[in-house]
Amino acid sequence: VIEDAEKRAEGRFDKIYDVCVVGSGPAGTTVARRLGAKGYSVALLEAGALEASQESQDLYTGSTVGQPYFALEVSRLRYFGGSSNHWGGWTYPLDDHDFEANPNNPLSGWPISKADLLPYATEADAILNLPDDRAPPDFFPAEQDSLKPLFFRFSRPVTRFGEKFRDELQKSSAIDVFLNANLVDLRLDAGKHAVSEAVFRSYEREGSFSVKARLFALCLGGLENPRALLNATSDIPVGLGNENDLVGRYFIEHLHAAVGRVVVRNPMTWMLGYGPSPQLMKQRQILNFGLRIGEFEQWNDGDFTGALEPEPDCDIDFDTVLATEMRGEDAACPALVGDAFVVAEQQLNPLNRVRLTDRRDRFGLRKIELDWSISDTDYRTLTTCALETGRLMAQHDVGRLKVVDWLLTGQTPNMDQLAGGNHHMGTTRMSDDPKTGVVDRNARVHGQENLYVGGSSVFSSGGHANPTYTITQLALRLGDHLAAKLGTA
């Protein structure tokens, strides 16, 4: 059922749930549904209502320092369904080598492998309304090429978790959804190694209310998961899971940048995607990336599925279009001109972090500051992507690429040239070693027996893949793990 915490009956919370899931975005909703389907009782608490409100969104305000970044209150959404409500629907699974340590990215590598997530691929596809995977189209068919084709799949219609699963959750006898429930504290038992209750406030009613459960899962997003742990100081002054000062550190984004304009010999019918081979990454000392070649204005459309709409025919030959574009003039032949846009992995850096400030929100919780910078390795990855793509296009004579000026001249990029993608990752990273990660391979917070984290904050490293697909796989896996733990408790 779905209830409003503003209208709560206090006795409702005498119940001890099997699992308390906080946050109703892709991770939280998926964990809750997985457990509910297995018959476990779940409390799913959402800080916002069914629709967006400024009152809720204002609780996401914070500050940023370093590389210019989006305003934090518009970089994620705080209502039923979470940030799936502004998701663009792009999906790609992490590559096999994303899970392995990359010497150019110290501390990278996951304690799990891609094989651990593959059992959840089919269900993730269904949740996210994805078409079947298939072989990608390719400019460069030679197998020895340094760039490998990628096939992006698009959630269409885009899965808005709140909309898609609202009826199911309303009818569920296993899952109780509480809206307008703002997490304000996590309290531990006497031994301080297990959460005994999660404490919430609604907007209008006085006082707090608590939810008790055997297990707890924080699924608040990559900025709020660390914030919640750092603000939970009732029993441990440094916050939960933060004994090694790691909560909030290693924030990573995906660098989004147009790296070039292309003139192609033949009109493209499908957006092309490319990533570096592991050999290229090693040779050039770079990180992973996902390049898109096509028409930017088309692929940014909410209905885009990968197919490019035909541009008007023109009778101008390739050489003439290229020469005209090289003179800086418009060749008036959009069918042969396009964009090269990259989404690149970012290097792990402990100084890139979410930290608490002394400013507090209406519930007394300390607000966050995001400190974000871009490394030379990050820039080298972008540059290599552009140069290698241009080289292969020329070598195979399928087109030519002009590298954007700021990459060639070393100019500082502005936010129209280089930005993140509202992909907040790494802030409670997964590692079996508490000295290098906040959660273990099962997403359990080190040092706490029954506290888990869902979402991209657990990513050990980011790869280039849009994160929602991996978030969904991980959430299904977390649901299974929690069920197994409950089953044997």
Next chain:
Amino acid sequence: MLPGPPTASKRSPGLDHPASGNCKQLSRRTLLGFLAAAPLFLVTPTAAETQADVTLHDGWILRPDDLHRLGIK
């Protein structure tokens, strides 16, 4: 540069939304306050990095015979 999501205003009146597409944030208005100087970018590629089978000309990565064929000096 990017259009907003077609359904955002319906769902969330009064809020600035990141776009659809690549989830890229779009509102210049909300970003104006954040355009402080970024760290200096030090990785400047050279033509040599593009390997010998291509050349770099005004940012264009070309085949060696392109300039002559296209009549560009």
